[in-house]
Amino acid sequence: MNWMKISTVVKALSLVLICSLVPIHAESDLQHKVDSLFVIASSGELRYRDMTQPAIDSIAALGVSAVPLLVDKFTTKSARERWTVIWILRKIGSDAVPYLVSSLNRSDGLVVQRICWALGDIKDTTAVIPLMSVLEHKRWQVREQAVGALGKIGDSRAADAVMRVLYDSVGQVRKAAVVACGALAVQESIVGLVHTLNDQFYGARLEVANSLLKLDTTMVMEVLVDSIKSEKQMIGNLICQLLGEYGTDEAIEILLNQVLNSPDATRRAHAAVALIKADPQDNCDYRTTILERETDRLTRLKIESTISDLQNESE
Amino acid sequence: MKILSLFAVVLVWLPISTAVGQTADISPEQFGLEHICEFLNLKPDDISFRSDFTEPDSFRLKIVAELMSHPLSMIDYVSETKDAWVPGQPEIPSAILSQDLIGEYQTDRSQPYQPNTSEIQRKHNLYFANLSLNQLLSKAALYLDVIIPKSAEKALARLSSEQRSFLVNEFPELLIIHEEEEFFSIEENDSLEKTEEAYTEQFVEFGTLIDKDPIVAAGIDCLRQILLDVGVLRDALRRGELSKQELIKGTSYLPNQTTAQHFLGLQKGWAVGGPGNDYYEGDYYFILDVGGDDVYNLSYDPANPHCVIIIDLSGDDHYRSKTNFTLGSGCLSVGLLLDFEGNDRYDAKSFGLGSAFFGFGLLYDARGDDRYDGDTHVQGAGTFGIGLLIDESGRDIYNGALHCQGFGFVEGLGAIYEIDGSDSYYAGGKYKDVLRYEDHYLSLSQGFGYGLRPYASGGIGAIFDMKGNDSYYSDIFAQGTSYWWSLGIIYDSSGNDNYQSFQYAQGTATHMSLGVLIDDCGNDVYFGKGLMQGCGHDYSCGLLLDRSGDDTYTAYDLSQAAGSANGAGVLIDNEGNDRYSVRNSDNTHGYGNPRRSFGSIGLFIDLAGSDQYQGYGCDNHYWKTPSKWGGGIDIEINPPDTTAGENTQ
Incomplete structure (x- = not known):
């Protein structure tokens, strides 16, 4: 009798254990799959060049489920890997936006700036308001990427916010604002843009003409x-x-x-x-x-x- | 009255000097830079890079950081640094260069170990009869036995035994390439990359605990002291005050029951050779050879680091490596090889011929037509220290595979000072550049600065060649080029020189770094494929300045004043009838491409002569290329003198 009870309990516990392991197993399967494909997708070697695009396509085909894993890879120190993540996210497109937007409040500024970059490339307008929320980020690279993304998305709701960034303390950020003012055709920015013709940073100064010509x-x-x-x-x-x-x-x-x-x-x-x-x-x-x-x-x-x-x- | 006349002359002179002051007060290249910037709505100061594009690291050299902020000051820096050489005094450039190894935020430099009175007054059993020789040997013993080991200990004092062992076993893998890597599968390559990344991450955790200064300073002090005594011996020999035979004459009487090893100069690992042809084999500490055509077959065990001093006064010698870290190699210590005469041959493996690997390594060759062969990290290569090769005369040949001929790695400075003779430099041909090509080889040499992107900033690699018609041959990354917060320099003073490379060369900088090639005189030839001849890629500045001569520049693309990915590429030719030829006129002759929503800078400047162009540029012309942003000027900096014609009329 006791044996019967024990056996039933063991069976029940095993089932629970198996059930709980299924998602973990599936998750680690996905992780493994993404990691293996990513090695190929981000290989820079000439002789493996023909294999990289199919690998990028395969990861992108995994869709939303791959996005968190890709965002985690944004911590990479390798420029090649960073570019690969961007290319894949761009290919996944709007489906990736909700997770990317939710990740803008991460503490790692490096990851946040790269997420901004990806959002700009995807060009989905649902990212506009969240991007505006990081325009005063303490890390200038985040501000630069965020304002640049707003310019690329081209939603006029960002006009006022972008114009304010023309007076940022960092030249690279002002440059991004100059470009965004042109892209968003912010007529109110004309005085600010002309003022920027004397900017200390040549990137900001020389981009002004292109923006003014759009106004x-x-x-x-x-x-x-x-x-x-x-x-x-x-x-x-x-x-x-x-x-x-x-x-x-x-x-x-x-x-x-x-x-x-x-x-x-x-x-x-x-x-x-x-x-x-x-x-x-x-x-x-x-x-x-x-x-x-x-x-x-x-x-x-x-x-x-x-x-x-x-x-x-x-x- | 005299004073009044003088005053009148001054008054007359003032407006004249102001009128010509446009070019008289500043160098031609400075005038050219300011002039083209005005034309392109730029300012010379626009070529400047922030230190926080990426996370700053603790290995960055102050001079590199400062020059990144003002890259055009590289011209002045090169002028000052080439003047560091003084005939017969290699300790002077060593000391001057060591000043440039100060870290960006370092405020003071550590001193070498100071011996106490008893260490200085240590008594030796003397074998040799000559006083000057004994003085030299005593001094060498003080440095070999006391100052250098204790300075090395001071340098590495904060490291655990595991960390010290890492420096010897794992760290070299960051510099070495194995030929078989060429055939690795994609997974093997990925694994190798990850391993190297792990080594790098492991190293940066404790690398800042290393203080190279005591060991470098001890090495330079030792060199200075040794050279004084060697000078006395050489003077005596030259004046005929004693013969070589007399110099090495021993005492006629040795006490009973004493072995030779108890005597100064005869200790284990020490040798004093006579005027005949001698053969030395093994791991030596000190060798003094007064003459003859000698053969050195030397080895070194990095697990048991020690100072090595080799002094050869004359003869056509053959120096060979049985292992890595020999022949003027400072591996966790100091290595000095001083050869004063003869046509010598140096056959090294890796980490030799003026190599510093956490130390100070010098190869000084005063005379003769010499040949230098080696593999990796050779011929003026520095990692956490100074690796210096000074050759003062003769027609010399340099042959290396990788990271050689003026190579500066993390907290390192590697340089060649080539003072005279028509020399040839070859770097490459062994380790394939599998990332980019199936049929090209990495050089990473010939005035090349290199860092561990993005973990640790790089060092300074330089060649200063003062005379002769020189030839520089390389493949990928060489000839005044750099990668990651580092500086690569070639300065060639005179002669008709030939610069040949394939890619990333001849005043090119990549990924936040600085590369400069300055050639003062001669009719020179610059040839290569791409990213050449004044090219800066990714927040970098590459500069080629040729001050005179009728020069020929040939490249395919992204060259001859090309800025890429927010970098700046500058080509300046001050004088001469030159020929500029490119295959792709869309990204050359003053070109900049956009990245991160703004442009790069390409400045092409020719200030005199009747020049020929195949490409966008044109003689006697100003142009802006349809790029973001670049252009060129081909002008006569000094207006043609028409007075002769008028006088004739």
Whole structure:
């Protein structure tokens, strides 16, 4: 009798144990599968190149269940492995977003910045609000990736938040904000963007033109006309370049004024080059006027180089 | 009246000097850099990299960190460092270079062990009759028996015995490649990668406990002291005050029941050789050989580290390694090999010929046409210490496989000072670059700085070649190139030089590092495939500066002033009628590509001469390439002088 009881208890316990082990076993199966495929997917060797894409596809095919395991791999020190995780998450797409978003509050800033990067690549609008919540993260790389992701997603709800980041203390973050302002077409950011033409970080400074060109020309011109008088040489020079891109009558008039009246040879060169590019056929005969007046040897060479480049392009 | 005239002259001179001051006050390259930056709406200071792109580590060298913040200062740094060499005084560059091994946050440097009075006044049984020789031997004994072992102990004092054993057994695996790895399966490769990663992680846990300074400083002190006494002996021999035979003459009488090993210079592991041809085999501590064509067949056991001093005064000698860590190799200690005359041949295995592996290693060869052969971490290679090869004359040949010829690893500085003669350098051909190619080999040499990405910043690797028509041959990663928070330098002063490599070479830097190649004079040839000739990849700055001569530059792609992944690539040619040829004009001649939503920087600068271009550039021209962001200038820095023509008219 006792034996019967014991046997029943043992059977029951075994069943419980087996039942409880099934998910663990399935989980470790999945882990094993992802790990094995990941070794191949992230192999950098030339001779295994043909095997990497199928491995990436196989992990992506596992879908949502693979996402937590992939996020854990974001701690990797290997650039190749990091890229592989991004590629797979990008392939999984929107299905990965809920878990990624829920992981934005992790304590490891490195992982958070990489999650932001992945969310930007997936471009799912449900990530916008969660991404805005990390824009003041203490780690600048998180702020940079978050604002960059918001720009890539292109949801105007982020406009105000992105604009504020133009004044971040770190150049890389300001650069990301400049790009995002253009991508989101934030008209209210024009003054801030023009101010950034004098940014200490060249990445921010030189990205401004691309962003301004995506905004309302009339509104931008209004600010540029005012700002070309700035004492900061860099602002004026970059504005000359922008005015050449616009090529409007007003822009050309301002450029001509700079060419004829600026005492600064560098400014004259920037204005002349922009002016010549704005009138590539020289319909207004600016080239003769400019070359007749310009005496500085190297400034003349800059102008002649531009003319010669345009002639070569048209041939 | 005189004062008034002088004042008038000064007044007249002032505006003139201001007018030409545009180029007179600054170097041509500085003018070129400022001028192109103005043209491209950049500032020279825009080439600067934050120290926190990745987590900073504790192995970063201060000079590398500072130069990363101002990469264009590499030009001044190279000028200062090449001047460290003084004829016949290898201790001077050693001491100057050791200053650059200070860590980013290190405030003071540890001193070598200071011997007490009894250690200094230790009495020896003298065998040799010559006073100067005995003085040299006594001094050597003090360093070999006391100062260097105790300084080494001081350097490693905070390490456990397991950690010390790790340095000897596992750590070298981070530098060595085995030929069979080429044939590994994908799983074996993954396993190897993971093992190396585990070794690296294990090392960074305790690597900061190592203080290389006492051992390096002790080695340099020892070198200084030994050279003084060697100088006295050599002077005496040169002046004919004594013959070589007389110099090594022993006392005629030895007390009964005494063995030779109780006498200074005759201890176990010590040898003093005469003017004939001698043969030395084994693990030595000290050898002084006064002449003859000698053969050295040496070994070293890293499990029993000790200082090795070899001094050979003359003869065509053949130095051979039976094991790794021989021939001017400081392995957890100091290794000095000083050869003063003759056409010598050095055949090393790995970690030799001016190699520092947690120590100080010097190979000094004063004269002769020499040949240096070795495998890995040879010919001026430094890891946690200074590895230096100084060759002061002759037509020399350098042949190595990997991590050689001016190689600087973590907290290390490896350099070659080649003072005279037309030399040839070859690095590569043994360990395949399986990541990238089926038919190319890793070099990681010839002025190459290397770190453990992303765990530990790298060191400084440099070649300073002062004269001769030199040839540099390599394959992947070489010739003033770097990887991970490190600095690679080639400086070649004169001669018509030939630089050949395949990829990542000739003033190229990758992954947060700095690479520079400066060639002052001669009609030089630069040839390679890609990421060459002034190329910076991934927050790095690669710079090629050729100051004069009619030069020929050839590359396929992403070269000749190319910035990639937010790096900066700079090519400056100050003078001469040059020829620039590229295969792909879309990513060369002042090119930058975008990454992380902003551009890189490519600056191409030619300041004089009638130049030929195959590619985007053009003679007497300013250009901006359709890239983010780059361009070039080909100008005459000094306006053509038309006065001669006017006078003739």
